[in-house]
Amino acid sequence: MKKSKNLRQLLSDSKLIRIVGAHNAMTAKLVERNGFEGVWASGLEIATSHGVPDAEILTMRDCLDASSEIAGAVSIPVVSDCDTGFGNSNNVIHMVKKFEAAGVSAVCIEDKRFPKVNSYVPGRQELAPVAEFVGKIMAAKNARQTEDFLIFARIEALIAGWGLDEALKRADAYMEAGADGIFIHSKSETPAEIIEFCKRWEKRGILLICPTTYKSITEKDMQKLGVNIVIYANHGIRAAIRAINDAFAEIERHGIVTVDSRLASLSECFEIQGMHLMKKDEEKYLKSEIGNVKVVIPAAGSKIDDSLKTLLEDRPVGMLDINGRPLIQRNVDTLNKVGIRDVSVVVGYKRENVAIKGVKIIENPDYETKGLMYSIIKGVDEPADRNIIVYSDIVFDQELVRKLLRKEDDIILVVDRTYKKTHVRNKELELVLTERSPLDNVRTINVNRNNRILKIGKHLSESDGHYEFIGIACLSRKGLGILREEFEKAKKKVSGGKPVESVSFVEFIQYAIDKGYRVSALEVAEGWMEVHNFNDYKKVCSLLLTEEI
Ligand code: SPV
Ligand code: MG
Secondary structure: OOOOOOHHHHHHOOOOEEEEEEOOHHHHHHHHHOOOOEEEEOHHHHHHHHOOOOOOOOOHHHHHHHHHHHHHHOOOOEEEEOOOOOOOHHHHHHHHHHHHHOOOOEEEEEOEOOOOOOOOOOOOOOEOOHHHHHHHHHHHHHHOOOOOOEEEEEEOOOOOOOHHHHHHHHHHHHHHOOOOEEEEOOOOOOOHHHHHHHHHHOOOOEEEEOOOOOOOOOHHHHHHHOOOEEEEOOHHHHHHHHHHHHHHHHHHHHOOOOOHHHOOOHHHHHHHHOHHHHHHHHHHHOOOOOOOEEEEEEEOOOOOOHHHOOOOOOOOHHHOEEOOEEHHHHHHHHHHHHOOOEEEEEEOOOHHHOOOOOOEEEEOOOOOOOOHHHHHHHHOOOOOOEEEEEOOOEEEOHHHHHHHHHOOOOEEEEEEOOHHHHOOOOOOOOEEEEOOOOOOOOOOOOOOOOOEEEEEEOOOOOOOOOEEEEEEEEEEHHHHHHHHHHHHHHHHOOOOOOOHHHOOHHHHHHHHHHOOOOOEEEEEOOOEEEOOOHHHHHHHHHHHHHOOO
């Protein structure tokens, strides 16, 4: 990830820089989130997370992978702990090229013999000869591509028990060889030897310390002593081990209930993963087979048939329970099966009782005075390539939606030719007159022909109406744009007629047809049902009891 400030710039600010140990992208992100200036890609943490000794058992490739994962996850500088450089000066040259290319800001190599053992492990701590380590520093300096990439030399003389004079002698030699800074390490319980080193060092260059054992030293003290970078090297992994272990122990004893409230939530995990950003990218780039499709279900209205009155006292028709699932939820599930996930429901009447999973809810508080067309325009606030409108009182099957998606036109209405045979509903239907008359029989093969709608509305007589509009329409981006623009224009017009904001969808479609726009029909003879009255409701419930549509 691009760094917001490089380490050299930070160092020139002359404030104490705190770099904190991490072993992967997650811990590095937590370092950054907590406001520290940089990350220490810690050998101890990385080895621990792999469950192997911190003794150069892991290869350079293992450490490089961890460092590049860390550098890719944060915008603060990363200093990589490169142990002894994974071998001799030849290995160091290769290592510098790789770590610089991985996007870390600095590497730190230590003057122990390869393979080293972690500094806190009692027993064998073997120092490399000064000349050998000087060679490694010179090799590292020459191998780097830019001056912004820093090489830190770590002195282990105090760890190995060789004393302060040796440490200072080595510090001078390493600076002379071109190191950008010195990391003086100590495992003493008190800061005394580090304080002494700093005093005698007299700020001769950038100085790093790691106060894991001499923790009484304060950041103020460090600044006074001329320390430039403090490494809080291993606190992250130690915190993680304790927290994970305690949680597992509790789960083993009591199960997962009591522990849950003390854990990070799943949404915190998603935040660390960057799921939010991924979802945004998905909207832009993830093209599905069916393309970018949105569905709007206007469900704000309160008009209902008397026979459903008791059932709908507390909810809109779309929330009618169909064998355990609200009607709209069924439709949303059907749409999901077709691959459509972007569904908006416009709510108004008894809005508080609308609970549907996997949809965006859009409020229309003016549902009593404003019409269906107004709700639809409100619902498609962010248009997709294709925008499907579905009335809230119908159920439909997957095949019908697939058929609709196969048809390419800017404004398409799904119309049913069987209404004369099935019309037992005591309501005025939204009838449709088309350019070409219906394919006569109820039973026919599926044909996909172009048929243009000439008239639509409740006012059409049965002899004029070839079809019934079923309450599903599909508008291309262009088609939706046309309707929106005409709607806006019509709003501004002062006329004696009905205000455009109170018109129904089909009234507005007729208005568009009259303006010369082409509206085409998708002719069907099955695949949907309306729940207009109690009889419809019983029929839908009994049909859907056995059959999944
Ligand atoms: C590391 O974090 O791996 C270090 C520092 O080298 S320490 O383990 O504290 O020596
Ligand atoms: Mg280390």
